[in-house]
Amino acid sequence: MLELENSDSAAQHAADSTTSAAALKTLSSLVYGEHFVAQQHLRTVYHAISGDAIYQVGSYGIDTQAVVKYAKQKGALIAAWTFHQRANALKQAAQYLMARKEEFYALAQATGCTRKDAWIDIEGGIGTLYAYSSLVRRELCDEIAWVEDTWIPLSKQGNFGAKHILTPKAGVAVHINAFNFPIWGMLEKIAPTLLAGVPCIVKPATEGAELTHAVVKAIHESGFLPEGSLQLICGQTYDLFDHLNAQDTVTFTGSAATGQQLRAHPHLNAHSIPFSMEADSVNSAILTEQANDETIDLFVREIFREMTTKAGQKCTAIRRAFVPSALLDSVQDRLIAKLQKVAVGSPEQDNVTMGALASVKQKRDVAAKVELLSQDAEIIYGSHLRKDVEIQALNLEKSAFYPPTVLRCNTPLNAANIHSVEAFGPVVTLMPYTNLAELADLVARGEGSLVASIVRNLDENIEGLLTKITPWHGRVHILDSESAKESTGHGSPLPYLVHGGPGRAGGGEELGGLRAVKHYMQRTAVQGSPNVMTQVSHSWTAGAQVYEDRVHPFKKSFDELRIGERLLTARRTVTEADIVNFGCLSGDHFYAHMDKISAAESLFGERVAHGYFIVSAAAGLFVDAAAGPVIANYGMDNLRFVEPVKIGDTIQVELTCKQKTPKLQRDPEQKPHGVVVWDIKVKNQRNELVATYDILTLVEREL
Template sequence: MNQIPTLQSFIAGQWIGSTAANPLASAVNGKLVYHTHAETIDFEQSLDFARRAGQQSLLAMDFQSRAACLRALGKYLIEHKETLYTISTHSGATRADSWIDIEGGAGTLFAYASLGRRELPSGNLIPEDDVIPLGPTGAFAGGHILVPRRGVTVHINAFNFPVWGMLEKFAPNFLAGMPCIVKPGSSTSYVTEAAVRLMQQSGLLPEGSLQLVIGRTGDLLDRLGGQDIVTFTGSAATAAKLRVTPNLVANSVMFNAEADSLNCAILAPDVTPDDAEFDLFVKEVVREMTTKAGQKCTAIRRVLVPADKVDAVTEKLIARLAKTRVGDPAIEGVRMGALASHDQQRDVHHQVEALMTSCERVYGGTADFSPLGEGASNGAFFEPTLLLCRDPDAEGGAHDIEAFGPVSTLMPYRDIDHAIELAARGKGSLVSSVITRSPELAARIVPAIASWHGRVHILDAEAATESTGHGSPLPMLKHGGPGRAGGGEELGGIRAVKHYLQRAAVQGSPTMLTAVTGEYVRGGQTYETEVHPFRRHFEELRIGESLLTHRRTVTEADIVNFGCLSGDHFYMHFDELAARDSQFEQRIAHGYFVLSAAAGLFVSPGVGPVLANYGLDNLRFVNPVGIGDTIQARLTCKRKIDQGKESPKGDPQGVVAWDVQVTNQQGELVASYDILTLVKKQGVGS
């Protein structure tokens, strides 16, 4: 007889747990597959390890190296994904469901690795905005910086996405340099445990950066302090209870909630049964009902349809739902698996019964429902269920009750204003979809419902070819919503990383601000040497290294030649009379001529470490340059970013941003910008 394995927690660098506690059954056939462990976790030790070893190992790295580590972790998980797919079948998930969870989770690591490499600096400090002068001469200035918080993040996750749910939070907090303790939903925690084992076995995880809790959190929340963060995904009711934990309130511990919500999809009145968008709407509703057996915080719970199209929509939905094969995911052709647990099955049944007091059933709930597969009758299956609420203006019902499974409620609306009103009755949702062919209707509906939703998905035939769908949060866009949805934000690109960083205003002289931020601030100390900055390799350059160029007087021939070369014959450059009547009262040089002339002043033309100029940032033409004006440029090393990249020829290189100031003979600024270059590192050919 095979012994049922006991899951373990990963605490303070050790796997703990050998005594069986709560049984965890397969959602497919009800057979016992795992136990949680009975051992009590010492959370004082866990937090101490995270704050000591975790912070030390993470901050020994920087944004760029942590981004590279995320990429390597994502690659490792993909290489070992079949291990996770095998275990995930116990949760009732189909291969397609598990793809969202497993490969979607790894994809989130890749996405944040790319964002970090592209958008974050070297080091562990982000200058968040431009420094602004705080005095008349510029000797005193200020700005904002972001630095890693010196605490621990506690992630309390739901059961529905045991891998993605962990990694979508882990990726930004890891990139930000904070260690984390992850507590997955118990019913599917065996999948999370397997993922953490792979991550730990990869040898890529810095010590103390990730810990795993199987079972209860005990006194963990009571031990947190003001530098710590709690994130929660789950029911709105549980979020409300955790948010007011006395210790979290007393220490102002940051709390981010992403709660299940009563999301809606709106079929706009311009769409008819003959339109492609009508079928897209039906497919989207059915997909959200059946993917993960409807166990998605973003699933469509309320289906808002013009009153005169309710019958047509109902007919199409029933026909499509009837084709959905439900059963053991191992059986070919099965499109919907089981709910994650028998507890969840009972809860969905209870919520459907509550909904039936204000709705009627139009599909599902049949006595002869029989999922496919041996032993499936003992599984946690639930038939897709479509309800109809004929009085959507009544209080309660589907506006308040969520059955967290394959259940949606049709609601008729009278006109656009009524649909907008009904959408808001969800009291705050993660996502809403608007299906329309009309840009004018989209422009009217979206701003009106956006205040109640974290994300608005607009679907038409054009977008459908690439749309990721109503229920798919993406790493580069916000995931979260107001009100009932928790009021928090997750994902959203670099915004999510900033949730784990502390913002501080910093004031001082430009020289001091340069030293603190690692980024040159105008007015700060510069360093001029006999060696042209473009002749230095990446490692040799230091922030503030500068070159003041020789001067050049702009002539009429310059303007004429540049206009002929570029084809830009705008009147301000060539029409003497019109230019005289303008605000400049004279002909002026092309702005792009000024850029080109400045490049001619500061570029070192010979072969050297500077490999390429690949862009300009923050370009401004501040004052006009007229015929006879004399310009001069100052080039200063502003920022260095070591992304660990190589050129196509294999030469190691880094990114250098140069501050460029172009002035005229009065010392007035005429052009200001950053130029971005790829600079070769030492030890390679010149």
């Protein structure tokens, strides 16, 4: 049973039994192609502002074995799609969701969010789909499998070697999400999963499940993803883990305690099922010792933003703020002055700048954690124990509002709770440090965090500090007056960067660009001959069979070209005039090319041709000048100059069609085309390789 409950929630359930079930809707689970509505063991969710019961959640009676089977039979169709097909479907789904964003904003009010807070969850989440779709279409070939590296020769003659190939796991990914970002938290996990070709089963937290349900329902309605590729269980997952196998993956976001219990599940361990955890952590902000007035303001602004955005309910929010001892009073005064201007209340009111926590249960939990923190630190502003903050609410008891709270610990080296207890709300503890060694020790006492921010003067060297704290963090955000102009902030995980952290933070990785896609794929070292590698990777491998034709390859359309088609060009002898003329044309008068005496004293022993002259001369040898299906040069990759070319050397080029990737036609008026990758090998008269690279051309298609 994956939704663990404490005595508070048990008491809440007892209260729920007095609520008329007929008066509330029950969220359905979207499983095995139907809306499953549970009739028993329902839990009621309450409006974070009004405290009114708004819906019920339960999953009792779901056939979890059938859920897994449905994903692997129906949803597995996505594994047969290419990367670009998956990416285009994700982009279309994102467009469909964005057109319906106002529906999601309306539902988000029940979670206590201001519109600005909800923007992070809704449009930030949808933006993650766009980002991943674009990344995959830009970086990966339009194939089902991912060839991760080039040919690795394993024999002297080159007839035996290997490549690492990534293929979709033949399973399902189970995503168990936290309550604080019911949309973004789901979308940032399913994006890399679906792009990897693996179907998903999502289990949202009960608070906020209505938002997750609305988005999944909309994705289903869009019809862009295969049936069964995305299922939703609202409620408990019961024996779901027992039906998983070694091809499956489980991810979890939430408390470290719950995550550790799930990670220790006997079935997961028995079958070596990958489990990725992103847990709560006591993230830090560090003000450097040489901080000036401007830097202090940046530091205070960052803490303020992390406290008030989403009412501090972010797994990346700043919980510990480390300040040079001499500056602690100044930081405290400036932070409290900013917090005194915060208007806490219903997001529907125009003047409100901070909303509520997700639930009354969460409010009680934050209050309990603040009391634990107060054993080590003095509460200097806010909390449920003081009357510093006026909250604009009709019924404080029923609502989930909690005031922004600042604590101060003057002796952090003698404290324990402030380094281990996280109040998951608008709470921060200020603490002093006296030197770098002490600071590094204090930071490490958090035992692993998602992110730390270092706020520095523009000209300050923080390399020593960075070296000491990076082992404890998944991300370090360095803020100064230059980066502050465009910084996305301490608490903003980005699709292209790793989101995760070591130790207490779970040791997992969410997001991280293409790294995250690889997490749901199986890496296999495939060994064999160059010919078999060409066959299985759809990419020509050096040493594999080549095909020659009297028709120049540049006269052939994308569809006519064959992988392995080769052109062996005419030869060209490099003269002194070539080198001098190229130097004059390019302006490159480097001594190794132009100064006979200095070149003789160099490692070359004499003048050599410019590397870029060799590239230009090679193009002159292999290009067909007449108009044809080749539209343009698209780029060059992997250029290496292997041997010098001297005056009198003769060069020849081997041009081989290495890989073909059709491109999506964005404009109906545009000619259909694709990208062709050509393997270029430039050799001298002794058949020695002097330069090697790939060129990419846009080539017209016949379709």
